[in-house]
Amino acid sequence: MMNSSTCLRSFSKLSLDRTAHASLTSRTLFAPQTACFSTSTGYRAQVTSKAKKPVAPRRGEKTLNVKKGKKAPNYDMGKRPNPGERKAQRKRIVLSNNNALAVASLQDLSPKNVLDPSIEGKVMGFPEEIVDALRAEEAFKPSQGWGLFRRPAALVRKETAQLATLIKAVEDAKAEKQPRTIRRLVTGDLMSGKSTLLLQGLAMAHLRGWFVINLPNAQEIAFARTDYAPLAGSDPLQYTQDTYTADLLRQILKGNRAFLEETRMVTKPDLPFPLPANSTLKVLVEQGMVNSEFSWAVFTTLWQELSQPGRPPIMFALDAIAHVMRNSDYLSAEVKPIHGFDLTLIRQFVDHLSGQKTLANGGIILGGTSQSNKPATPALDHFIKVAEALQSDPDNVPKWNPYLGVDQRVVDALQGLEDPKQKDFDVLRLGGVSKPEAKAMMEYYAHSGMLRHTVDDRLVAEKWSLAGMGNVGELERASVRLRL
Amino acid sequence: MASTTRRLAFSARRCSSKLYVQTAQPRFSPLWQRPLSTSSSRRADETPAKDGITTPELADLIDDMYGVQEQVRSKSGPTWQSIDPNGIDQAALQEQGKDGFWSEGEEELGPDEDYYADDITSDGHQLLEQHRELREYARMIAWELPLLNHLARPFEVPTQATPFRFRYTSYLGERHPAVNKVVVEFCAKDMKLSPIQTDKLIKLAGVRYNPSNDTIKLSCEKFDTQAQNKRFLGETISKLLTEAKDGSDTFADVPFDFRHHKPKPVYEFPESWILTPERKKYLEEKRSASVLKEEERKFTGALIDGNKVVESNLPRNEPEPVPVMIGGRRGKALR
Numbered sequence: 001m002m003n004s005s006t007c008l009r010s011f012s013k014l015s016l017d018r019t020a021h022a023s024l025t026s027r028t029l030f031a032p033q034t035a036c037f038s039t040s041t042g043y044r045a046q047v048t049s050k051a052k053k054p055v056a057p058r059r060g061e062k063t064l065n066v067k068k069g070k071k072a073p074n075y076d077m078g079k080r081p082n083p084g085e086r087k088a089q090r091k092r093i094v095l096s097n098n099n100a101l102a103v104a105s106l107q108d109l110s111p112k113n114v115l116d117p118s119i120e121g122k123v124m125g126f127p128e129e130i131v132d133a134l135r136a137e138e139a140f141k142p143s144q145g146w147g148l149f150r151r152p153a154a155l156v157r158k159e160t161a162q163l164a165t166l167i168k169a170v171e172d173a174k175a176e177k178q179p180r181t182i183r184r185l186v187t188g189d190l191m192s193g194k195s196t197l198l199l200q201g202l203a204m205a206h207l208r209g210w211f212v213i214n215l216p217n218a219q220e221i222a223f224a225r226t227d228y229a230p231l232a233g234s235d236p237l238q239y240t241q242d243t244y245t246a247d248l249l250r251q252i253l254k255g256n257r258a259f260l261e262e263t264r265m266v267t268k269p270d271l272p273f274p275l276p277a278n279s280t281l282k283v284l285v286e287q288g289m290v291n292s293e294f295s296w297a298v299f300t301t302l303w304q305e306l307s308q309p310g311r312p313p314i315m316f317a318l319d320a321i322a323h324v325m326r327n328s329d330y331l332s333a334e335v336k337p338i339h340g341f342d343l344t345l346i347r348q349f350v351d352h353l354s355g356q357k358t359l360a361n362g363g364i365i366l367g368g369t370s371q372s373n374k375p376a377t378p379a380l381d382h383f384i385k386v387a388e389a390l391q392s393d394p395d396n397v398p399k400w401n402p403y404l405g406v407d408q409r410v411v412d413a414l415q416g417l418e419d420p421k422q423k424d425f426d427v428l429r430l431g432g433v434s435k436p437e438a439k440a441m442m443e444y445y446a447h448s449g450m451l452r453h454t455v456d457d458r459l460v461a462e463k464w465s466l467a468g469m470g471n472v473g474e475l476e477r478a479s480v481r482l483r484l
Numbered sequence: 485m486a487s488t489t490r491r492l493a494f495s496a497r498r499c500s501s502k503l504y505v506q507t508a509q510p511r512f513s514p515l516w517q518r519p520l521s522t523s524s525s526r527r528a529d530e531t532p533a534k535d536g537i538t539t540p541e542l543a544d545l546i547d548d549m550y551g552v553q554e555q556v557r558s559k560s561g562p563t564w565q566s567i568d569p570n571g572i573d574q575a576a577l578q579e580q581g582k583d584g585f586w587s588e589g590e591e592e593l594g595p596d597e598d599y600y601a602d603d604i605t606s607d608g609h610q611l612l613e614q615h616r617e618l619r620e621y622a623r624m625i626a627w628e629l630p631l632l633n634h635l636a637r638p639f640e641v642p643t644q645a646t647p648f649r650f651r652y653t654s655y656l657g658e659r660h661p662a663v664n665k666v667v668v669e670f671c672a673k674d675m676k677l678s679p680i681q682t683d684k685l686i687k688l689a690g691v692r693y694n695p696s697n698d699t700i701k702l703s704c705e706k707f708d709t710q711a712q713n714k715r716f717l718g719e720t721i722s723k724l725l726t727e728a729k730d731g732s733d734t735f736a737d738v739p740f741d742f743r744h745h746k747p748k749p750v751y752e753f754p755e756s757w758i759l760t761p762e763r764k765k766y767l768e769e770k771r772s773a774s775v776l777k778e779e780e781r782k783f784t785g786a787l788i789d790g791n792k793v794v795e796s797n798l799p800r801n802e803p804e805p806v807p808v809m810i811g812g813r814r815g816k817a818l819r
Binding site: 402445446450453 | 741743774787788789790791793794797
């Protein structure tokens with residue numbers, strides 16, 4: 001046994017011991033280049049500046065400031081909002097303003113008057129149960145001015161009346177046992193009321209007892225914030241979004257509660273969960289809501305049920321459609337982008353929009369475009385332009401620019417817009433409102449106490465011109481939001 | 485290390501072999517004086533037109549100009565014809581002013597130039613010279629420029645034989661980097677090609693094609709002289725045409741690419757907006773009807789005033805009853 005000092009010395013010179021490096025080549029054995037083991041370098045090492053660095057005061061902590069002329073940082077000492085609070089504030093839907101006056105002369109939409117052409121050009125209120133349904137379906141958007149008035153109401157403009165005639169046409173066709181599926185893309189300038197028209201379409205469908213499915217924003221489906229999974233047995237491979245679909249089923253249940261409660265299943269679907277025989281559709285939907293892994297199976301079963309004879313027509317709407325007319329943000333197992341059309345919900349919508357599938361009991365497929373939040377989709381833009389030109393100036397239809405990237409799947413889906421014979425597939429172009437319509441709106445504003453002017457022709461003409469020939473959003477901005 | 489002679493040679497080559505001139509000569513000969521044009525030779529060949537200038541007329545013109553000159557000269561003192569050149573000692577005159585200041589005090593260079601303080605400064609002379617120059621040009625403008633009108637020729641529309649429009653730029657003798665630039669413009673249709681060949685020519689021309697007026701525009705300034713640049717343009721055009729006529733690849737599969745061209749929007753005043761008397765009358769009637777309707781609505785109460793709506797809906801502001809003291813102040817009896 002060596003004593004400790006001898007032991008340490010021999011350990012420190014271990015690196016010089018040639019026998020310890022048997023694996024090294026002979027050249028290094030002659031001149032060992034490793035240093036002897038020592039702890040002194042560690043002791044003598046300079047203390048790093050990290051330890052000496054003064055610790056910065058915590059935010060909001062008061063410190064003695066000896067620097068002249070330099071103020072202490074002006075921190076906002078207020079409490080920070082909780083996570084998600086700001087977004088909740090941003091996305092909050094306010095549908096009532098208690099400071100606004102209730103308009104006594106405001107009529108409500110009703111199943112009777114909703115398809116009546118006489119209501120065109122009037123501001124009509126939405127009945128309370130419809131407001132609840134629309135709210136559940138997220139048809140109201142935070143950027144719209146619902147929170148300025150006592151309760152939701154909207155102008156029945158020319159295009160709304162057109163949509164009403166389409167609804168009437170579908171109903172008439174259904175009565176004649178020749179179900180008709182009408183497809184429309186709502187287009188128009190920024191703030192021209194496209195989403196509001198979609199909302200009015202949903203409201204009218206609700207009032208007429210239709211089955212309403214609304215996908216409020218295509219971006220939420222395509223931007224990869226919800227879970228997705230490949231759908232077994234699909235070719236080409238499709239992807240389900242279980243959580244999103246379960247949420248959609250919840251919205252569907254809220255929006256169409258009465259119909260789902262009273263209707264019983266007639267098909268015997270092969271579902272992965274037990275379902276009591278002859279149960280109502282509500283039970284089926286609730287199963288999909290609760291168990292999100294079954295949500296897509298429930299949705300398809302529900303769709304089959306709706307396709308049975310005697311069921312109501314379907315109003316199927318999707319807003320901000322451009323987001324799915326391209327590759328989504330999801331990636332496949334091969335790390336390739338998944339096309340928007342490969343998401344099952346979107347596939348369901350696009351198949352019906354393109355006319356590949358039709359609704360068994362008729363209905364309307366309504367796609368909304370967005371001008372404020374739209375990705376570049378050359379194919380969609382081109383087809384919209386073509387369809388608009390076919391309506392307004394058929395001799396001057398724009399040609400496809402061969403130097404733009406083309407998405408063939410979108411072209412295949414929207415091909416019908418180029419065909420003037422396909423009356424069921426078209427665009428619904430929103431322009432500015434006419435002066436009488438603007439007057440009706442402004443009188444409603446004045447009745448609500450939000451416009452403190454005499455609503456005469458002069459004021460209407462002024463605001464109508466300021467709003468770029470009657471752009472609805474600009475009209476609201478110029479007459480209600482803007483205070484001079 | 486290089487040898488001394490080698491180094492000398494090296495340093496000698498480093499400086500320019502040319503003499504340094506303060507005011508550098510223009511790099512290019514002033515070709516603007518004689519633009520590369522076929523028109524002058526053509527003009528020389530052709531016989532003068534009837535209404536153009538004729539030789540006897542030109543002689544009259546020159547006589548007129550001489551007459552004017554004589555008149556001008558007779559008014560202003562002795563003319564150059566009246567001075568006898570033999571009366572002046574030319575050699576002495578030349579000797580005197582040759583070296584100026586530097587010959588002063590040198591006897592062999594002759595007597596010094598004396599200055600009697602009766603002359604104006606050189607700045608003054610310059611100013612006078614400038615004034616004379618201006619007057620000279622003013623005389624030219626007054627007397628000679630109107631005569632140029634005789635040389636004017638009517639514009640002739642270019643024919644099918646001359647489809648190329650060349651553009652040369654003259655900076656009136658000044659130095660300019662674009663003096664040698666030549667631009668040619670021609671219409672694709674004028675090339676007498678078949679539609680397929682024309683399409684190919686347009687595709688080959690690429691961004692040099694203007695779809696609005698169907699012209700191809702080429703320019704060249706990579707050579708030092710206009711003639712060289714023009715030749716290059718001519719060769720390029722002939723190459724383009726031979727390629728366009730070559731039917732082995734017609735480029736039918738390549739779409740036209742006009743992304744470089746943004747057509748200028750032309751806005752026309754809408755015809756329906758023109759204020760014709762009928763339209764004025766219609767508008768007057770419409771406005772008066774609107775005013776009448778507004779008055780009617782005001783009378784019937786159908787005209788909505790936002791202010792009145794708000795005022796009528798506000799809670800009625802009734803004055804609150806003010807409590808009246810029964811007794812006097814601080815518990816004393818009322819006086």
